[in-house]
Amino acid sequence: MSEDTIRFTLNGRDVSVPATTRGHLGDLLRHEFGETGTHIGCEHGVCGACNVVMDGVVVRSCLTLAVQVDGAEIETIEHLGSDHDVAALQNAFVARNAFQCGYCTPGMIMTARELLAGNTAPRREEIRDAISGNLCRCTGYQAIVEAISDAAETLREMADE
Amino acid sequence: MKSANFAYIRATSLDHALSTLANTEDAIVLAGGQSLVAALNLRLQVPELVVDINHVPGLDQIEIGDDEVRIGPLVRHAQLMASDEATKALPLIGKALPHVAHPAIRNRGTTCGSLAYGDPAAEMPACAVALGATLVLASTDGTREVAAREFFEGLYETQRAPHEMLIEARFPVAPKGARPVFDEVAARRGDFATLGLAGQIHVDSGVIAAFDLVAFGSEPAPLLLENVADIALGKAPNPGLITDLSQAVADQVHPMESPLATPQMRRRQYRALAERCLHAAMEFADV
Ligand SMILES: Cc1cc2nc3c(=O)[nH]c(=O)nc-3n(C[C@H](O)[C@H](O)[C@H](O)COP(=O)(O)OP(=O)(O)OC[C@H]3O[C@@H](n4cnc5c(N)ncnc54)[C@H](O)[C@@H]3O)c2cc1C
Ligand code: FES
Ligand code: FES
Numbered sequence: 001m002s003e004d005t006i007r008f009t010l011n012g013r014d015v016s017v018p019a020t021t022r023g024h025l026g027d028l029l030r031h032e033f034g035e036t037g038t039h040i041g042c043e044h045g046v047c048g049a050c051n052v053v054m055d056g057v058v059v060r061s062c063l064t065l066a067v068q069v070d071g072a073e074i075e076t077i078e079h080l081g082s083d084h085d086v087a088a089l090q091n092a093f094v095a096r097n098a099f100q101c102g103y104c105t106p107g108m109i110m111t112a113r114e115l116l117a118g119n120t121a122p123r124r125e126e127i128r129d130a131i132s133g134n135l136c137r138c139t140g141y142q143a144i145v146e147a148i149s150d151a152a153e154t155l156r157e158m159a160d161e
Numbered sequence: 162m163k164s165a166n167f168a169y170i171r172a173t174s175l176d177h178a179l180s181t182l183a184n185t186e187d188a189i190v191l192a193g194g195q196s197l198v199a200a201l202n203l204r205l206q207v208p209e210l211v212v213d214i215n216h217v218p219g220l221d222q223i224e225i226g227d228d229e230v231r232i233g234p235l236v237r238h239a240q241l242m243a244s245d246e247a248t249k250a251l252p253l254i255g256k257a258l259p260h261v262a263h264p265a266i267r268n269r270g271t272t273c274g275s276l277a278y279g280d281p282a283a284e285m286p287a288c289a290v291a292l293g294a295t296l297v298l299a300s301t302d303g304t305r306e307v308a309a310r311e312f313f314e315g316l317y318e319t320q321r322a323p324h325e326m327l328i329e330a331r332f333p334v335a336p337k338g339a340r341p342v343f344d345e346v347a348a349r350r351g352d353f354a355t356l357g358l359a360g361q362i363h364v365d366s367g368v369i370a371a372f373d374l375v376a377f378g379s380e381p382a383p384l385l386l387e388n389v390a391d392i393a394l395g396k397a398p399n400p401g402l403i404t405d406l407s408q409a410v411a412d413q414v415h416p417m418e419s420p421l422a423t424p425q426m427r428r429r430q431y432r433a434l435a436e437r438c439l440h441a442a443m444e445f446a447d448v
Binding site for chain 1: 162163164165166167169171191194195198199202203211213215239259262263264265266268269349350351352
């Protein structure tokens with residue numbers, strides 16, 4: 001990190017911003033880069049709407065200081081839409097009506113994608129545990145659990161082919 | 162809410178971190194940030210300087226020896242949970258970790274951060290007290306070891322001085338045949354426990370040879386239930402004993418007042434929870 005600049009990779013591009021120490025990564029992504037798919041709900045880690053991928057793992061962008069990402073690789077939902085696993089999740093969320101207002105959806109997809117990367121056939125219980133840190137105020141979760149389960153099945157079928 | 166302004170420094174070595182902590186009034190360590198950044202955002206904490214230790218090399222080691230498991234200050238909850246070797250050596254930790262927060266938070270939050278923070282509802286401090294862990298604190302003055310059983314003094318109060326860093330947690334490896342005892346009451350999986358029990362029981366030649374049980378969540382700091390152990394030692398596990406032990410748990414706790422439940426209700430929850438997890442640990446069918 002040079003004295004006054006933070007450099008990092010955002011969705012495959014090298015970017016830099018002044019090292020303003022105040023503020024968290026979620027605000028930085030939205031305000032400086034217009035990546036508004038990262039939603040801010042609670043700003044204390046509870047809701048999961050702000051999940052992004054940092055150096056390969058899902059993290060809360062509201063609990064990551066903007067200055068902390070110097071040298072890191074950040075991916076937001078905007079960048080992941082073309083991945084086959086995210087596409088399978090998106091299709092399943094649509095088919096199952098797994099969102100209404102959609103505020104929680106990007107964070108849900110991030111969590112579900114990481115779950116399915118490590119567990120290709122999660123049980124309903126495991127899905128519920130995985131999304132326990134993602135709050136949805138609209139759907140009641142049942143449809144989300146079913147959608148993630150459906151996406152897992154689709155991905156297994158794709159892997160078999 | 163948004164944090165107040167603060168200075169930020171990325172420590173390049175342990176010495177760098179320790180000297181920065183020693184030389185700056187009101188400096189604070191940033192490990193996983195999963196408690197600290199939330200506290201900054203809520204302005205519960207307004208430090209002058211945040212010392213980020215995430216880029217100090219070598220702090221993310223789990224060393225598994227014959228007698229102890231040593232956990233460095235950048236070992237994340239998820240990393241420990243994924244280590245089969247570690248959770249085999251420390252079955253209680255393996256059983257408790259899935260209850261610690263949610264996956265994205267476990268990806269960043271650290272075992273040592275959790276111990277240093279001393280949240281009364283957190284699982285790792287309770288496990289450290291139950292297992293008799295040793296915590297290693299370092300400052301520019303040198304290092305000292307503190308028994309976990311003495312470290313936690315009250316709500317977010319520990320023996321750590323502000324300029325000290327927790328550089329290692331040492332957990333004794335479970336003796337062969339020892340079984341974990343763990344369960345908690347929480348609003349949802351991954352939420353902080355409103356109350357919980359963490360412990361380890363060792364049955365040898367048909368009698369209870371060791372039993373360390375800790376109540377947490379409802380108390381200002383993890384509470385080692387010594388009377389419960391006194392009742393259990395030397396006895397053969399049986400359902401009648403479990404009833405007695407569960408009552409002893411309920412009698413020994415001092416639940417804090419809470420808008421959610423009266424102390425009396427908490428005691429009843431403890432009794433039911435103790436029955437459930439002792440039946441599971443002693444392998445009797447749940448009643
Ligand atoms: C929504 C949510 C739910 C959660 N649920 C749970 C739960 O159910 N159970 C649970 O146990 N935890 C829970 N947590 C907290 C989580 O486990 C934190 O990761 C943990 O408490 C702190 O670890 P950290 O590495 O993130 O520490 P940080 O947030 O970086 O630091 C916390 C405090 O400890 C100090 N500190 C950190 N490391 C050190 C060190 N090595 N030496 C000296 N001081 C240090 C910091 O200065 C700070 O004061 C939850 C958090 C959130 C946001
Ligand atoms: S905004 Fe980050 S978890 Fe709610
Ligand atoms: S769809 Fe509205 S919050 Fe989940």
